[in-house]
Amino acid sequence: MIAIVLVSHSPALAEAALDLALQMVPGDRPKIAIAAGADDGVIGTDAARVAAAIDEVAGPDGVLVMMDLGSAVMSAELALEFLSTTSPVTLSSAPFVEGLIAAVVKAAGGATLAEVEGEARDALAAKRGALGEAEVDPPTEVSGEETTSTTDVMSERMTLVNRDGLHTRPAANLVSALSGFDAKVSIGVDRGTGGKRVDARSLISLLSLGAKTGEVLEVEASGPQANDAMARMRDLVADGFGEEPG
Amino acid sequence: MVDVSIPQLVDWLSRFRDLVTENRAYLTELDSAIGDADHGSNMARGMGAVMDKLGAATPATADELFKTVGMTLVSSVGGASGPLYGTFFLRFGTTAGAVSQLDAAALSAALHAGLGGVLARGKAEAGDKTMFDAMNPAIEALDAAIAGGADVAAATSAAAQAAAAGRDATEPLVARKGRASYLGDRSAGHLDPGATSTAYLFTALAAATA
Numbered sequence: 001m002i003a004i005v006l007v008s009h010s011p012a013l014a015e016a017a018l019d020l021a022l023q024m025v026p027g028d029r030p031k032i033a034i035a036a037g038a039d040d041g042v043i044g045t046d047a048a049r050v051a052a053a054i055d056e057v058a059g060p061d062g063v064l065v066m067m068d069l070g071s072a073v074m075s076a077e078l079a080l081e082f083l084s085t086t087s088p089v090t091l092s093s094a095p096f097v098e099g100l101i102a103a104v105v106k107a108a109g110g111a112t113l114a115e116v117e118g119e120a121r122d123a124l125a126a127k128r129g130a131l132g133e134a135e136v137d138p139p140t141e142v143s144g145e146e147t148t149s150t151t152d153v154m155s156e157r158m159t160l161v162n163r164d165g166l167h168t169r170p171a172a173n174l175v176s177a178l179s180g181f182d183a184k185v186s187i188g189v190d191r192g193t194g195g196k197r198v199d200a201r202s203l204i205s206l207l208s209l210g211a212k213t214g215e216v217l218e219v220e221a222s223g224p225q226a227n228d229a230m231a232r233m234r235d236l237v238a239d240g241f242g243e244e245p246g
Numbered sequence: 247m248v249d250v251s252i253p254q255l256v257d258w259l260s261r262f263r264d265l266v267t268e269n270r271a272y273l274t275e276l277d278s279a280i281g282d283a284d285h286g287s288n289m290a291r292g293m294g295a296v297m298d299k300l301g302a303a304t305p306a307t308a309d310e311l312f313k314t315v316g317m318t319l320v321s322s323v324g325g326a327s328g329p330l331y332g333t334f335f336l337r338f339g340t341t342a343g344a345v346s347q348l349d350a351a352a353l354s355a356a357l358h359a360g361l362g363g364v365l366a367r368g369k370a371e372a373g374d375k376t377m378f379d380a381m382n383p384a385i386e387a388l389d390a391a392i393a394g395g396a397d398v399a400a401a402t403s404a405a406a407q408a409a410a411a412g413r414d415a416t417e418p419l420v421a422r423k424g425r426a427s428y429l430g431d432r433s434a435g436h437l438d439p440g441a442t443s444t445a446y447l448f449t450a451l452a453a454a455t456a
Contacts, residue, residue: 009324037324039295044288044324047332048317070425074329074367078320081336 002113003031003057004103007050007067007076008096009043011036017097021104024172024203030107031057035079045072050079058085062113064103065089066120068096088113094120098127098204105172105203109179119202126207154230155220157190162240166211168203170241175203177236183221183229190216200233213246248398249347254454255311256300261450263293266443276439280426284325285439292323292331307346308356312339326424327440329367330377337363350392350401357385368423375419375426375433377440384409384448402452409448413441 008014014036022029033053038044045067054063063085065076076091083089090113092099099120106119160166166174178185178200185200189211197220198205211217217237221230240246266273266289273286296318305311316336320328341359342348348356361381370376387408391401414437421433424440 038328039322042291042322042324044328046324047320047329049321071324071326071329074326075320077367078329078333 001028001030001059001110002061002107002116003033003059003063004100004107005050005053005057005063005065006032006034006036006096006100007045007053007065007072008034008036009045009068009070009072013068017100020097021101024101024105024169025108025176026173027176028108030104031059032104033057045075047075047078048082050076051082051084054079054089055084058083058087058089060087062088062090064092064107064113064116064120066092066094066096066100066103090114090117092117092120094123098123101168101172102204105175106201109175109201111201119204123204125204126210129208129210152226153220153222154226155218156230156234158217158219158234158237160211160213160215160217160237160240161245162243163213163246164243165213165215165246166206166209166217168207170236170243171203171206173241174206174233174236175201177232178229181223181225181229181232183223183225185219185221185226185229185233187220188218190218249349250353250398250455251347252304252306252308252311255308255348256304258451258454259293259300259315260297261453262447263290263297265446265450266290266293269442269446273439273443276437276442279436280421280429280433281439282325282425285327285443288323288325288327289331289443292319292328295319295322307344308342308348309339309344312336312342315339326368327443330364330440333363333367334360350398353398353402354385354389354392357388361385370423373419374423375416375421375438375441376423377438377444379416379419379438380409380412380441380444380448383412384444399452399456402448402455406445406448406452409445413437413445416441 006014014034018032033056035049035053038046057063067073067076102123103116103120106116186197187200188195188197189209198209219233270286270290274283277283277285296315299314299318305314312335316332320332338356338360342356368376370378384405388401388405391404416438418434420431421427426433
């Protein structure tokens with residue numbers, strides 16, 4: 001599993017963002033270290049602390065570094081000059097909070113450094129979609145070609161019964177529940193014509209569906225464990241992801 | 247030609263500390279116009295920490311001296327001037343090497359390496375209204391003076407004058423880097439705080455090598 005380092009001007013900001021993100025991953029979690037503030041409680045960033053944090057959590061799968069702004073970016077770049085580890089390290093341009101949540105969920109599912117980085121970078125897609133800005137298609141959207149080229153595709157319709165629909169926590173639940181299966185699962189929402197389908201392993205893509213309570217998910221699964229994945233998905237949706245019914 | 251010794255290099259840093267400390271309020275005032283009002287306190291704190299470190303133990307060679315300076319700034323400044331000045335001094339020291347004095351050519355080479363570090367961190371170009379706009383003309387003036395046969399004292403004096411002119415030239419510019427760039431056209435009409443502290447850096451160098 002990849003590791004994550006959070007670089008912030010403020011320890012309080014980093015800790016709170018991390019708390020929020022960890023609520024999305026009940027099970028196995030990536031190693032995460034915080035490098036926030038400078039000497040003597042100064043609000044700011046310190047490249048030496050960033051380097052130490054990266055070295056602390058670095059493993060063979062690599063480290064994604066997430067930064068707030070301004071000097072955090074420069075300190076992270078400078079930190080790369082001080083590292084002891086030879087693990088791959090990527091600096092993420094993702095927004096701090098949205099990116100962290102997307103990255104933690106994706107990383108917990110065992111995704112590669114490049115996959116986690118891509119998921120985090122697209123983390124604003126859900127918010128932009130919710131605010132009605134130009135339609136944003138996360139790159140993880142499943143193309144028609146990909147789905148039809150697979151021979152055995154099962155499909156099933158499931159109605160969302162929990163009050164808040166497919167919001168962040170249920171979506172995160174779904175990503176981690178499905179990450180254990182050798183199956184490809186895509187999800188769309190039945191809204192008449194031309195709905196998009198997204199990869200169920202991407203939190204941000206799932207959120208970009210904006211699926212509400214009472215709406216019907218069109219789920220497709222393929223691969224060796226498609227059956228099991230579909231059954232798990234069916235249970236989660238029927239149970240309302242353990243949340244209040246609508 | 248007279249070389250620059252370790253005590254002179256330490257004197258440079260000490261004078262730089264004094265200038266940013268004496269002008270802390272002024273730098274912060276410049277920064278409050280177009281930035282986040284912390285440049286004076288950040289630089290005074292950072293250079294204060296540097297001189298405390300050097301007061302406890304002064305390294306005998308330029309590489310160790312400037313590694314200490316750079317790493318202390320990186321950990322004590324907090325704002326963007328930490329990695330910027332930190333990288334400047336780290337690269338300066340790496341290029342200067344394990345020596346106890348620098349001749350004019352070595353001083354120029356170390357300054358060029360420092361400038362390269364600032365560019366690597368800040369990605370600024372001429373006219374972006376940054377410390378680069380004081381540092382680059384200063385080093386060009388130093389090189390020109392050395393090429394014209396000037397000694398170190400005359401070359402650093404020329405560099406200080408060019409840095410001050412470069413700082414003054416930032417006033418009408420519209421910022422294209424850093425927090426000031428968020429202001430767009432409203433950043434014009436103010437001196438750049440980073441260029442101003444960089445002018446102090448070269449004033450201090452000229453005084454230490456006079």
